[in-house]
Amino acid sequence: MKTALPNMTWIAVDWGSSLVRVWAMDAQGKVVATQQSSQGANRLQNTEYEATLLNLIEPWLENHQSVPVLIAGMAGSRQGWQEAAYLNLPWSWAKQAQSTFVVTQDSRIRVYLLSGLKQLHPPDVMRGEETQVIGLLTQQPDFNGVVILPGTHSKWVRLQEGVIQAFHTCMTGELFQLLSEQSMLRHSVTTQTWAAESFDAAFLTALAQPAQLSYRLFSLRAEHLLLDTKADALRTKLSAYLLALEIAAMREQGLIQAELPLALIGNSRLGQLYAHSLQLLGMKATRFDGEALVQAGLYRAYQELGLCVN
Amino acid sequence: MKTALPNMTWIAVDWGSSLVRVWAMDAQGKVVATQQSSQGANRLQNTEYEATLLNLIEPWLENHQSVPVLIAGMAGSRQGWQEAAYLNLPWSWAKQAQSTFVVTQDSRIRVYLLSGLKQLHPPDVMRGEETQVIGLLTQQPDFNGVVILPGTHSKWVRLQEGVIQAFHTCMTGELFQLLSEQSMLRHSVTTQTWAAESFDAAFLTALAQPAQLSYRLFSLRAEHLLLDTKADALRTKLSAYLLALEIAAMREQGLIQAELPLALIGNSRLGQLYAHSLQLLGMKATRFDGEALVQAGLYRAYQELGLCVN
Incomplete structure (x- = not known):
């Protein structure tokens, strides 16, 4: 069987409010394939994320393999796929990396949601x-x-x-x-x-x-x-x-x-x-x-x- | 035949964007009856004003009589019943009263729209x-x-x-x-x-x-x-x-x-x-x-x- 995307080792996702953009990535962080759709977080119930994602990346996946999928953005909000708790300020990426693992039905993907940031004084959030x-x-x-x-x-x-x-x-x-x-x-x-x-x-x-x-x-x-x-x-x-x-x-x-x-x-x-x-x-x-x-x-x-x- | 509202000599109307309020008035400016509806100017085409008004005041009207109806507000706007041109500032009521006569199908009413005001520097309007x-x-x-x-x-x-x-x-x-x-x-x-x-x-x-x-x-x-x-x-x-x-x-x-x-x-x-x-x-x-x-x-x-x- 031929591999769909031989160089793909992981998948990067930016899941915004109005747009979701998906990139098949190689081990050096180079994009080998791209997909996007207007199924942003504003339009989805939490039960719809997995199917929406699979719909975009299905052609890239192989049986008997499990690809890490790393997602930034609104998919990690309270109304999103699953809540990835906010991290506090001051925030240094190098010391405070954090992601939340999401249990999926499909074993071909291992999904991680990146945390957003919160600020208490004055109150503010970003994802x-x-x-x-x-x-x-x-x-x-x-x-x-x-x-x-x-x-x-x-x-x-x-x-x-x-x-x-x-x-x-x-x-x-x-x-x-x-x-x-x-x-x-x-x-x-x-x-x-x-x-x-x-x-x-x-x-x-x-x-x-x-x-x-x-x-x-x-x-x-x-x-x-x-x-x-x-x-x-x-x-x-x-x-x-x-x-x-x-x-x-x-x-x-x-x-x-x-x-x-x-x-x-x-x-x-x-x-x-x-x-x-x-x-x-x-x-x-x-x-x-x-x-x-x-x-x-x-x-x-x-x-x-x-x-x-x- | 008994007269519906013996003291009514004219009708006063405040036709706003979201609300229309109608008062049957006597010769001394006293209210003798009241009606209102949510058929404001925002909801009406220009062809719908007469019927909307009649629907509110019909019980007050007599055949073979013609009652003046004086209307302030958005009914006189460009998107209203008929445009009553804006008057300029500075504006003194005593010297610059103006209204626009509206031709109606029903001869029991004589409708007048009061003009609004305009200001050119800086641009502003009121009705x-x-x-x-x-x-x-x-x-x-x-x-x-x-x-x-x-x-x-x-x-x-x-x-x-x-x-x-x-x-x-x-x-x-x-x-x-x-x-x-x-x-x-x-x-x-x-x-x-x-x-x-x-x-x-x-x-x-x-x-x-x-x-x-x-x-x-x-x-x-x-x-x-x-x-x-x-x-x-x-x-x-x-x-x-x-x-x-x-x-x-x-x-x-x-x-x-x-x-x-x-x-x-x-x-x-x-x-x-x-x-x-x-x-x-x-x-x-x-x-x-x-x-x-x-x-x-x-x-x-x-x-x-x-x-x-x-």
Whole structure:
């Protein structure tokens, strides 16, 4: 019998809220095959995870073999596959690696869920982003600065020589989604196009007076009714107002400072927007690719947890 | 034939986004009968208004008579029954009364839509609240201060001796609704009860650093996950954070000042919450009943527009 993927020794998974990405990996952490689906944790009951995973990786599996599967992200949340308890801050990957073994029906897989992180003062949690931070540390072990992970719930992580000291989550992406799709503003931002020329002024105005947010939001609707401002300009301004709120807050928290290096994870348009906004403040962020980092982080965890030993 | 409502000479209507309230009025502006329904403007096509109205007032009508019906609110919006063009600021009721006549199929009613107000710098609009302000002016013709109208879209109106000089709308109520019902926070605020003891500290903290909003919002979720804080406390804090944002913004705009009288319209729990929040800033607002004011405003408009002359 021919082996499906001769070089595959383990499987890496990033199971987010809306997306699950699966990589067949070799012993050196190189990707040999890829799968993904929109069966994110938001859509699944805990009883559905195994079948969902098998559906993605079945062609890679052999009988009479057992492959380690290491999973980062929301699959380890209370509403996920099984809860992988949060680990405390300050958190150093090298000393505090931890995963939770999941009993599966199918003996061809051995599933491990990576733990997320919790912070008590002020209360905050993350699941999945810590693995990207580990990935960053494989490239820059002594990074001393702030790691920014834009997204539905953006994370700002204070990292000091391999130790996560603190982090802050902003609901910016979810606020944008709610306001543009569910609020009264949805009638005024009916477009997917972007009006770059409307961004800067809106961002800087909102940054100077972040408290004016809920009043500025209504103004977008009024601009539409009274001045016939186009939907793409209004959508861009909405984005600028919310991003300015996040950046004003993180600046107040001391996370944006001249002497503090910024690492920005994400090559998407959202990542570009964060980089551009920081430039408007005179800050330069070093950009990293999120997918490469989560793979690197999972590989590092795979080694540290000793999963390579059968 | 007996007359249904012998004293009724006209009908007053407040047609809001979510609620329509109808009053049969006598010549002195006294209510002789009341109806209401949840057929607000948000639920209706423009072709459905006449039938909706008739359904509420049919028992009051007589054949061979034609009753004036004066309507304030969203029925006059672009998506409403028929558009009643906005009037400009500064706006003095006494000099600038205006209504739009609506052609109806049923000859027993003569329908007039009151105009709303628009402001160009910064862009803002109102429909319905101006009628409550007129009502307030019937009681205090020389009021020189700020009128606060809490609601889904709260209005702060700068009023000077009968003239509306400027106003600001905050989306606070809609933000609360979206966040408590549609966002990830809905899992953490699953209650209708109120934890008054959690309000003050949350309000004052958020007022001191309004920019921290989107970061504080996520913290509510984390508090639930990590500290098992109760849903009523989290819901109360959510409310406090959003109200603090509005009040911080309006204070920055110069609308909350020691020498500026505050009139607060609304006897609901929301009105009480605004009054309490202002007290935390050392401000005292005079309270008014919204329903009484909109009736008084409509009566004043009925007189000014000469609708009493058949």
